[in-house]
Amino acid sequence: MARTMAEKVWAEHVVRRAEGEPDLLYIDLHLVHEVTSPQAFEGLRLANRPVRRPDLTIATEDHNVPTENILAPIADPVSRTQIDTLRKNCSDFGVRLHPMGDIDQxxxxxxxPQLGLTQPGMTVVCGDSHTSTHGAFGALAFGIGTSQVEHVLATQTLPMTPFKTMAVTVNGSLNEGVTAKDIILAVIARIGTGGGQGYVIEYRGEAIRELSMEARMTVCNMSIEAGARAGMIAPDDTTFAYIKGRPHAPQGADWDAAVAHWQSLGTDDGAAYDHEVVIDAADLSPFVTWGTNPGQGVALDGAVPAPEDFASPAQRASTEKALAYMGLQAGTPMRDIRVDTVFLGSCTNGRIEDLRAAAEVIKGRKVADDVRMLVVPGSMRVKEQAADEGLDAVFRAAGAEWREAGCSMCLGMNPDQLKPGERSASTSNRNFEGRQGKGGRTHLVSPLVAAATAVRGTLSSPADL
Amino acid sequence: MEKFTVHTGRAVPLRYSNVDTDQIIPAVYLKRVSRTGFEDGLFAAWRANDPEFVLNKPEFEGGTVLIAGSDFGTGSSREHAVWALQDYGFKAVLAPRYADIFRGNSLKGGLLTVVLDEQVIERLWDMVEADPATEVTVDLERREVRAPGIAESFELDDYTRWRLREGLDDIALTLRHTEEIDAFEARRASWSPVTQ
Incomplete structure (x- = not known):
């Protein structure tokens, strides 16, 4: 019977199936960070259980990381305790950790992905909803809570009920200046923040095939913002070229065997999805959010909507609330919105291509006088590569701040935060109330829009420069 | 995990849809390494800034059943959202729809999240606002929510219901199948990556 990619990967990982019970699913890779793991390790200790497969587990420090003076002790004692707890847990349970100061942090x-640990056809989990990122490789990757983190540590499995499947097909090619971020923001605006609930989304179509691996990660990353636990893209030559030669990629005969398997994973012709959405790439343009959830977005060419533009009372109410929080008037052209801060970084848009794209726009220009721009590489390897390419010099010359690797201003857990009432253009993934700091106001944008906005001080695309 | 069979208590009407987990508990409270004591973080920003917020109203003090709008618990996977609700005293949440990760976390941890029709939620909101002393019963045995003039059945799969009623730890259940996990591991592809 014809099957979708998600169904194939699921079937390959079923350890046990019994009537009336969830499937017991094997987990190939468990990623760990400091925020959602302490209580899980504590649970293991209390029950006197070991980590079953430390060799399928890897940890790094990211959410609490101060992106300045990364080698100094963390000033906030609560953050420092959380980092110290991760270090002790990894040491006690034999888990590989890349701490601050390490080149692989x-x-x-x-x-x-950059270590080559994320590969097609795998099951990947992490106590973080943006685990959907790894689906860009054709892996089934999804975020879990702390109870499930403990469950995976103890058993390397999870009891799971199968997802429904949704295809999002983006036909045609993207126009100049339109990016992966614009695709996914448009998808979320189209299906809503709950539209993907219960589904794994498979992104397909010409525009998706034409994306680089890093751009595909941006798309899959924000699947969760559409309510979907996971997003997937069928592996192809772009995928294989990205993985080949990375530290944990298969080698020699193993590589050939792996690629042969990976090529079998794509959705079969004639396989049925539970739901399908079709988008024409030609209709897409730079997209930005105006409200307080990622579905509240509009084309940069558009204007802030009014509550009465929406049909349902619930939507009208949430629009009213969002406009009040964001300090915006209905009808204001998006391009007239002035920002204080531009944040370039995060697991959505903190990879080398994102930095390159923004640097290309900002090169030879200056960040507007009253704007602060933070450039935060997603990893120390990205930082190193950017420095090798001279991108750090480009950002510094423009007046931007060049930082160390971490989650930074994507969420208010480290010193990089908005002050009450401050407004940002941010390449991150969530514009929730207070997400970037208490009272902060967030507009989600692509790296290209972020860079152009930094220069002009108002929401802008490179075409406006 | 505490067993859940039947719970009766007063309710708190939260007339918002799309309540994300950053609102349920802001990130700053996630730095703790303990498993308890998250009640101070629950809806911290709304409690601090909005005197009209429902949890600031004395008449809803001590409520144990939260009645929320659609898409409750979107966003971050933080299980702290469930812990904060439980530490504050909530035993059950009623809403038309939940985000998947939040729902999973709640049912793992013994916070019963019940899906009810939007119209039923509206009726419950009206009733509880008119009389905050109204008691709502969430009956897992009969899979039914009851309030004066309301008896609505809800769906929950037999397996989850059984786990909640028995208060069973998922890990202990899975460890009964260690032989099957061993067998699965023996047939994994030799080129599957390892971290060490």
Whole structure:
């Protein structure tokens, strides 16, 4: 019977199936960070259980990382305790850890792929909802809670009920200046923040095939913002070329065997999805959010909507609430919105291609006087590569701050935060109330829009420069 | 995990949809390494900034059943959201729809998240706002929510219901199948990557 990619990967990982119970699913790779793991390790200790497969587990420090003075002790004692706890747990349980100061430290979803640990057909989990990123390789990758982190540490499995499948097909090619971020923001605006609930989304079509691996990660990363636990893209030559030669990639005869297997993973012709969405790439343009959830987005060419633009009372109410929080008037052209801060980074857009794209725009220009721009590489390897390419000099010359690797201003857990009432253009993934700091106001944008906005001080695309 | 069979308590009407886990508990509270004591972080920003927020109203103090709008618990996977609700005293949440990760976390941890029709939620909101002393019963035995003039059945799969009623630890259940996990590991591809 014809099957989708998600169904194939699921079937290959079923350890046990019994009537009336969830499937017991094997987990190939478990990524760990400091925020969602302490209580899980504590649970193991209390029950006197070991980590079953430390060799399928890897940890890094990211959420609490101060991106300045990364080698100094963390000033906030609570953050420092959380980092120290991770270090002790990894040492006690034999888990490989890349701590601050290590060249392989960085955001967990940047580190896995760059080490070659994320490969097609795998099951990948992490106590972090943006684990969906790894689906860009054709892996079934999804975020889990701390109870499940403990479950995977103890058993290397998870009891799971199968997802439904959704295809999002993007036909045609993207226009100049339109990026992966614009695709996914448009998808979320189209299907809503709950539209993907219960589904794994498979992204397909010409525009997806034409994306680089890093751009595919941006798309899959924000599947969760559409409510989907996981996003996937069928592995192809772009995928294989990205993985080949990385530290944990298969080699020699193993490589050939792996590629042969990976090529069998794509959705079969005639396989049925539970739901399908079709988008025409030609209709897409730079996209930005105006509200307080990622589905509240509009084309940069558009304007802030009014509550009465929406049909349902719930949407009207949430629009009203969002406009009040964001301090915006309905009808304001998006391009007239002035920002204080531009944040370039995160697991959504903190990879080398994102930095290159923004640097290309900002090269030879200056960040506007009243704007602060933070450039935060997703990992220390990305930082190193960017420095080798001279991108750090480009950003510094423009007046941007060049930082160390971490989650930074994507969420308010480290010193990089907005002050109450401050407004940002941010390449991260969530514009929730207070997400970037108490009272902060967030507009989600692509790296290209971030760079152009930094120069002009108002939401802009490179075409406006 | 505490067993869940039948719970009766007063309710708190939260008339918002799309409540994300950053609102349920802001990131700053996630730095702790303990498993308890998260009640101070629950809806911290709304409690601090909005005197009209439902949890700031004395008449809803001590409520144990949260009645929320659609898409409750979107966003971050933080299980701290479930812990904060439980530490504050909530035993059950009623809403038309939940984000997947939040729902999974809640049912792992013994916070019963019940899906009810939007119209039923509206009726419960109206009723509880009119009389905050109204008691709501969440009956897992009969898979039914009851309040004066309301008896609505809800769906929950037999396996999850059994786990919640018995208060069973998932890990202990899985460890009964260690031989099957061993057998699966023996047939994994030799080129599957390892971290060490």
């Amino acid at each position: 960085g955001i967990v979803h940047v580190v896995g």
